[in-house]
Amino acid sequence: MTTHLWIDAGAGVAGDMLLGALVDAGAPLDEVQSVVDAVLPATVRLALTEVSRAGLRAAKVDVEVLAPDQPHRRWTDIRALIEAADIPEPVRDRAVHVFEVLADAEAHVHGVEPADVHFHEVGAWDSIADVVGVCAALHLLGVTSVSAGPVALGSGTARTSHGTVGVPAPATLRLATGWEVAAVGTGELATPTGLALVRALAATCEALPPMRVTASGSGAGTKDVEGRANVTRVVLGEPATEPTPTTDPAPATGGAETLWVLEANVDDLDPRLWPGVIESLLAAGAADAWLTPILMKKGRPAHTLSVLCDVGHRESLRGIVLEHTTTLGVREHEVSRHALDRSWETVDVRGVPVRIKLSHTADGRAVHATPEFEDVRAAAERAGIPARVVLDEANAAAQAAGLRGPARRRQD
Structure with a gap:
């Protein structure tokens, strides 16, 4: 619950x-x-x-x-x-x-x-x-x-x-x-x-x-x-409606918002550590975090770590980047983000509730309906079947419930 x-x-x-x-x-x-x-x-x-x-x-x-x-x-x-x-x-x-x-x-x-x-x-x-x-x-x-x-x-x-x-x-x-x-x-x-x-x-x-x-x-x-x-x-x-998970950005209002992007180029971190770095950033309030493969001087393979956040989390997330990676510095710049509104519905897959994230235009039309993968994985483990099967069934359940398609509109 x-x-x-x-x-x-x-x-x-x-x-x-x-x-x-x-x-x-x-x-x-x-x-x-x-x-x-x-x-x-x-x-x-x-x-x-x-x-x-x-x-x-x-x-x-x-x-x-x-x-x-x-x-x-x-x-x-x-x-x-x-x-x-x-x-x-x-x-x-x-x-x-x-x-x-x-x-x-x-x-x-x-x-x-x-x-x-x-x-x-x-x-x-x-x-x-x-x-x-x-x-x-x-x-x-x-x-x-x-x-x-x-x-x-x-x-x-x-x-x-x-x-x-x-x-x-x-x-x-x-x-x-x-x-x-x-x-x-x-x-x-x-x-x-x-x-x-x-x-x-x-x-x-x-x-x-x-x-x-x-x-x-x-x-x-x-x-x-x-x-x-x-x-x-x-x-x-x-x-009353399922909230966005704490690892996801807060539901957007559909308008523009000012956020920050923190970046660092890293070429000497054990690759096995990157998943934990990303998870730590998301758990600490980052709206998003991702890696981009790059080539640095002398052809050295590396990654650019990017973190999207609001101003209130900027300093704490910068500290995590500096502590959890080997970078010596962090670049920062403001960005303007326009995001779709989001809400949640739930469908039943093999007796297990799976959340469906809906993305809406300003007039309430549903553009995307995406199963929450953590729920998909939990349902797959309980049923003892591959996650791809549950994902297909969750998408089908969302379609059957009318959560997909241009006619679907948010109910306020």
Whole structure:
């Protein structure tokens, strides 16, 4: 079953607030604690209480530190902690990606390389617990896709380890690039950790999408502000129409959009590594990624790696290219993309649902109907037959359902 999570950060967002909302929505706290313990053994305890914020009930998750040591940590140290832990792979991948996004923002603010970033507030035990806890809660709730609404950043000033800074803080403002935000409320309403979780986990900024709601939750911040419920809310449900997979670009509107292309020429990478590089880029938010064979100087065979992305993912994806390949640099340029609208239908193939991606013109006419290959492969494995047979049957089912042809129009 597909489970979509929508994050309401209209009153702000912090790591503990999002964790509280997910626990309130049904993520079992004891199992979240077990995952956190695998990363930080005998270091923190998650304590859950029910509180009121502006007269509304909410869950408050506090991270109680059991260890006295609170060192500043480099991003590479935090990554080593997470990668060495015996935790589910989706939790590990999401947590690492959140800290990658944070490291990129902090590196820009301080003018250093991401690997040299020393976290202060973010590197504390409780912030690591927040990030790992949120990623564990998503896994336990079976969340397969995430989106979020506009984020309230706040206003005024806040105290940090660097002294008093304006709100939004520099790293928060950097993380807000490409996202819809508002300077409503007083004080710091969105922390770097909270906004990094939104940017790393959510594929798109949108209002509450159509869905059959299965659960919801509210996570409280520390302060109880009169006239404004200091909470982050989450809504879980089954999408009314199947969402585009997180490895695919967000559904297009049919108009022009500005994207970025990142490119690098590589002639010395083991070819067996390329599939993993492409998968990592797509999982991290790239709209597309591909290889082009080329010949370099002296006739050396090589590849050009190209990555298509929005501005909000540009820095994190650049970091993946530099870290996962042997290139010494990345070229970047803006492009304008005109894309067809997209929607999803489902057909039955040998008792297994297979999604069909429909591409529409601006007037709603279906131009393409393409079976989702991951569904085709799963159906083939279940039936014990070649994938090409299931692909043919899925195409035939789409034709029989009227999903192909010039007469097919989107039903709004």
